[in-house]
Amino acid sequence: MKKNADSTIKDAILVTGGAGFIGSNFIRYVFERTDYKGKIVNIDKLTYAANPANLQDISEKYKNRYFFEKTDICNYDAVMEIFKKYKITKVVHFAAESHVDRSILGPKAFIQTNIVGTFNLLEISRQYWNAQISIQNRSIFRFHHISTDEVYGSLGMKGLFTEKTAYDPHSPYSASKASSDHLARAYYHTYRLPVSISNCSNNYGPYQFPEKLIPLVIINALEGKSIPIYGDGKNVRDWLYVEDHCSAIWSILSNGKAGETYNIGGREEKTNFDVVNKICKILDRLHPARESKFSSYKDLITFVKDRPGHDRRYGIDPSKIENELGWKAEVDFDAGMRKTVEWYLANPRWIKNIKSGEYLKWIDKNYSKRQ
Ligand code: NAD
Ligand code: DAU
16 A cells, blocks of 8 residues: 555645654655655654654655654644644654653653653644634544554463453553553544554664664674573564554555554564574674674673563554555565664664764663663
């Protein structure tokens, strides 16, 4: 699903958090892989996780259609101004504090951005939708809220998360996302604001910040540092190549219904141990270790103290989006991992850049606590 039949130059999509991992991949995807003709306005507060350079080429290539506004989603007046200035027709809301470990060490920012920030955006959308959009055009407006499978809690050995699975979040991060999902749903039911929601499994791919498992492992390996695996390494995550997440969001925006929730996943459940081994194997082939202190990157694997409240298994049933919208993940885990490792190997400057800021300070302060 790559087309949006209704797209005109008058469309203006507001993307929040578009300087982060998935948001920047999504903006790139819409400009480069769909026939969208309108504008994209990226609002991002530029936290430690943001990197506006992710979109440097896009901002030059599409300078009449891509706009960046450094703004906090919690700032009502500034965001409302942006809605009016660009005549926003759709919102795709990615902006969030996204890292579970950080939410355990300091939940406050998660409550502020993920809950209060989402409330603020919903409220602005409602006011704007009521006051600024003609009655005929109201159904064209869409608020698409990006969420996570973590709101469903942890699975046992069997079963998958469906859209009907009861919410049971366990970390401050997932609790804040669950709360934002409830608010988004409430705005549809109470005010009929055209809201849709998607709950996606673990993403990986280019531009992912190296606090998350896959880029952390690649970069630590390349630097000859130990590769930390929490607990026994048997926790399971369901991995999706980021471009497939972007195409799923695009198909929801194009053909999904307001008031609906769609689970997104690639049917690629793996233990963390298997994921790490896979990365080491690819690196051993593409970039053999030259140091004599280890012969394979696997030698760097270190089991460390488990994450508190670590969810054991996630697994998404994506049947609804597959059957109703004809979406399907196109990149399998083997191909996606190869592309991802190749991307990090080809982009040492990006790595150097992103590691020169806040991330390093945070790792220095917190990493030793996990040993
Ligand atoms: P990320 O941490 O890479 O990016 C988040 C972006 O939001 C950053 O650019 C940051 O500067 C911005 N931001 C944070 N607070 C803000 C604020 N108050 N105002 C404006 N901008 C702010 O995150 P990601 O991994 O790209 O995740 C994006 C969204 O997708 C999140 O909502 C997350 O919950 C969801 N999600 C992520 C995954 C995953 O595997 N990464 C899976 C499912 C859902
Ligand atoms: O499931 C979707 C979620 O996936 C998103 O909502 C979150 O925003 C995203 O961060 C991700 O959460 P996880 O906690 O699953 O991702 P993370 O990469 O932090 O960890 C993946 C697994 O790897 C998890 O079981 C913890 C483990 N892990 C993680 C790190 C950083 C390790 O074993 N060692 C590590 O160093």
